[in-house]
Amino acid sequence: MMRCDEMAEAMFPHPCPSPNGGGVLHVASPSGRGRRTTVRRVRECRRRSPASAAGFSLLEVLAAFVILALVGTALFRVFSGALGNVAVSDEYSRATLYAESRLAAIAVEAPLREGVQQGTSDDGYYAWSAKTEPYTPPGITADMDSATATMAIRLWRLGVTVRWPGVAGSERSIALATLRVAPRELNP
Numbered sequence: 001m002m003r004c005d006e007m008a009e010a011m012f013p014h015p016c017p018s019p020n021g022g023g024v025l026h027v028a029s030p031s032g033r034g035r036r037t038t039v040r041r042v043r044e045c046r047r048r049s050p051a052s053a054a055g056f057s058l059l060e061v062l063a064a065f066v067i068l069a070l071v072g073t074a075l076f077r078v079f080s081g082a083l084g085n086v087a088v089s090d091e092y093s094r095a096t097l098y099a100e101s102r103l104a105a106i107a108v109e110a111p112l113r114e115g116v117q118q119g120t121s122d123d124g125y126y127a128w129s130a131k132t133e134p135y136t137p138p139g140i141t142a143d144m145d146s147a148t149a150t151m152a153i154r155l156w157r158l159g160v161t162v163r164w165p166g167v168a169g170s171e172r173s174i175a176l177a178t179l180r181v182a183p184r185e186l187n188p
Contacts, residue, residue, distance in 0.1 A: 095126060096176070103158055106132065112156045112182045127164070133157050135179055156180045
C-alpha cells in the first residue's frame with residue numbers, strides 16, 4: 001500500500017524538485033490519526049530558480065506594446081483606406097444614377113435630334129454633356145444603308161458623360177450610352 005506522501009507526490013509532482021529531498025514539513029492529517037504528509041517548501045524552490053517564478057520582464061512588456069502599436073497602425077490604415085473607397089464608390093454610384101436619369105430624360109424632353117446638350121446637376125456638383133447622333137450598325141453595306149433611309153423609323157445613339165471633381169484637383173467621369181428607336185417623321 002502507498003503512503004500518503006508518496007500518493008501526494010505521484011498525483012501532484014512538484015515542478016521544482018530539490019536534490020536533498022526538499023526540506024520536509026510534517027503535518028498531521030485532519031483525521032488526527034497522526035499520518036504525515038510530505039510538503040516541499042516553495043521558498044526553497046524560488047531561491048533556486050527565480051526566473052520560473054517571476055512574471056513578465058519590462059523588456060517583454062515593451063516588446064508586446066510595440067507589436068500591438070504596429071498592428072494597430074496597420075489596422076487603422078486598412079480601415080481608413082476602406083472608408084476612402086466607400087466615399088469614392090458612393091460618388092460613382094450617384095454619378096451613374098444621374099447619367100441614367102439624363103439618358104432617360106433626353107428621349108422624353110424633346111424629339112430626338114442630332115446635337116449636343118450640356119448642363120449641371122441641381123447641387124452643381126456634377127456636370128454633364130449629352131450627345132445624340134444617328135447610329136449605323138457596324139458591317140452595314142451601301143445597299144443596306146440606302147434601304148434604311150426609306151424606313152419609317154431611325155436608330156439613334158444617345159451618350160451621356162458625367163464629370164465631377166476628384167481628389168487633388170483631378171476630375172472623375174463616367175460615360176453611358178444607349179440606342180433608341182424613334183419614328184422618322186419626328187426627326188427633320
